[in-house]
Amino acid sequence: MTLPDYFAGIDIGSTMTKAVILDKGVIASIIGPTGPEQRRLANRVMEEALKQAALSIQEINFIVATGYGRINVPFADKQFTEITCHGRGIVQLFPEARTIIDIGGQDVKGIKIDASGKIVDFVMNDKCAAGSGRFIEVIADTLGVSLDTVGDLSLQSSHPATISNICTIYAQQEVAASLAEGVPLSDLLAGVHQSLADRICRMVNRLRVEDSVIVTGGGAKNRGLINALSEQLGHKVLVPEDPLLTGALGAALMGKEIIEKARKSNAPIETKERILEEVEIL
Amino acid sequence: MAEEQKEAKPKKRTTATKAAASIGPLVKEFITGTLQAKAEGKQKVAYTFIVCHHEEIFRALDVVPVWTENFAGICGAKRDAERFLQRAESLGLSRSLCTYALCGIGFDQWREELGQMPPDAPWGGQVRPDFMISSGQILCDPRSKWYQASQQFMPDVPIYNIDLPYPLYQVNRDHREVLGYYHQYIVKQLRGLVAFLEEQTKKKMDYDRLRELVGLSDRTWNLIEETYDLRKAVPCPMGTGDAMNTMVPINFMMATQKAYDFFVDLKKELEEKIARGEGEVENEKYRLMWGGGLPAWYALNDFNYFNSKGASFPAETTYRMVAPLHEMDLPETKDPIEHLAWRWLGYWTFWYDRARKRPGSEPDVERLINRIEEYKIDGVVMHEAFSCRTWHVGLIWQLHQLSKIYKPIPVYVIGKDGKKEKGYRELPSLVLESDIIDITSYSEVDTRNKIDAFVETLESIRTSRAA
Structure with missing residues (x-):
């Protein structure tokens, strides 16, 4: 039996932070305000999303961060700009x-x-x-x-x-x-x-x-x-029904595509250590 | 006091070629040379503008040109323009005017008020001229108005205004119908300039020397073309970041043996790099063109940022102010003044015939298409410098026209019947927004965010390109 795949997208905007977890569809989504302590908030939003999905961080195959604060997500496996992620998320919802x-x-x-x-x-x-x-x-x-x-x-x-x-x-x-x-x-x-x-x-x-x-x-x-x-x-x-979440959705979809592509070509998949700990502000 | 404040120093920029790295000391030497010439009093010193294409006249009469746009650019690159811009603003001039002009006017006002160079003037400062040669070019109004404003603080310094028009492009009309009239007019303008300079320098023009200098520039024009053509190589040995340095001999040192020798050396260096397979970036993934706009002089590091993403810049339209003379079909003449006028017109009308052959094209668009094909370009980057109307006007329109008439990238699309179809799409483009020297208009974080998004777009196209 193969284990299900889970992908997370986290979008740290200038005002709001959003997270989405996917398997075949969206199974969890969280929206919270972005504070000055983005790294710590990224943890919290992710923790909440994981709680909603009843998953642990170790079960997430790939995490993509986007948005203005994307570089401040230490547990993200890859970063994409919000342009790419909004584009990807919207094309999924509105081909x-x-x-x-x-x-x-x-x-x-x-x-x-x-x-x-x-x-x-x-x-x-x-x-x-x-x-x-x-x-x-x-x-x-x-x-x-x-x-x-x-x-x-x-x-x-x-x-x-x-x-x-x-x-x-x-x-x-x-x-x-x-x-x-x-x-x-x-x-x-x-x-x-x-x-x-x-x-x-x-x-x-x-x-x-x-x-x-x-x-x-x-x-x-x-x-x-x-x-x-x-x-x-x-x-x-x-x-869209949930217009704040399209960036995070696109980020999760980008992660899914990365995994699928890597599997197809038997390429190694590099991921970060799955630790969600409090990070002191920069 | 704001005048005492300087902006944070930029991170050191790296260049791909030794030739480009040698430019800083060369410019410094040039600025020092103008100060020395003034102090010695043996040569007259003149404010003037680049892309005049008649530097030979100055040099033949031993006039030392002070390229005022160059000095403003130096202030910008050293992140030391703000105090001069603020000076100009305090004189009631709007920040939305050409910031090169504002910087120059602010500097002149300060120097004249003090009776000496402003404190810590970049590289010793801009020398007080003996006279000013403004050269009105289509659209660039500071070329006529800047020196008039500066003259308020230097009423004893005369201005000579030279008008250098060229026929505008018309799709259904051959510009050659009116070229003769333009030529006569420009010849008169140039002869007027010679007369003014003779009067100022108390020297007579030596036409044999002028002919020699014109010959030297013509050879330099061709050599520059040959040198820059080498950048067609894959990987590209030198990018636009470097070209923003190597523009110095093209624009400030034309009609000198030094400029010619510089390009001899650069050509050799590029040939050697190509032989070694050495590119501007280690693993070239994308080939970009700087498709228009003056650069943000304080942010040339952004070229290094592009490089760090695997993007090289084999071509640019900015500051490549020469064209291959053998393709211009210039009328033969022994008179160097007449030749200068024909060369001027040949340069500005160079793309007209080519543009007429492609429906919907225009000379500037045709030049973009030519470079895209010749240099195997994957994307176009432009810079809208808010204070430069000359360049700013038309950039977006050029991109629109380009995308309308030129779709070179094969892609698969899902057709209306749900089946996969092969189609073609336009080249991606990026428009950066800030200014030539006004750093307050620039945000490094946002600019780099745009660059990141653009590179992601390039990558997405690269991976989805139809075979």
């Missing part, structure tokens, strides 16, 4: 995907996929938080509304306000001033979402957006933003 927009906590990425499911091109904003989830967080805080409700509130607007500043800090001041002038909250939020969608579109339009367009990351959970994006892109936008 027809041609454009992916990942709206993370502090950055946005656009990924172009060809008919063979391979990444053709990508863009990343790395200079400024405008266009990322952080932009919405700052505005929600300024307006005193919870992050979970901003998207739905924005959809109640009939006259979206114009937010002309693209800098997060200046936009925050602009929104505060408009609020003081009596502009309705829903109009302000609709304007903020349109401004954010505009920033994202300007970046991803470089890729010559094609259907199907899939949005992932925390931003994908915001219905107001998805609506604004769809309108401005001129394309229908699809959202």
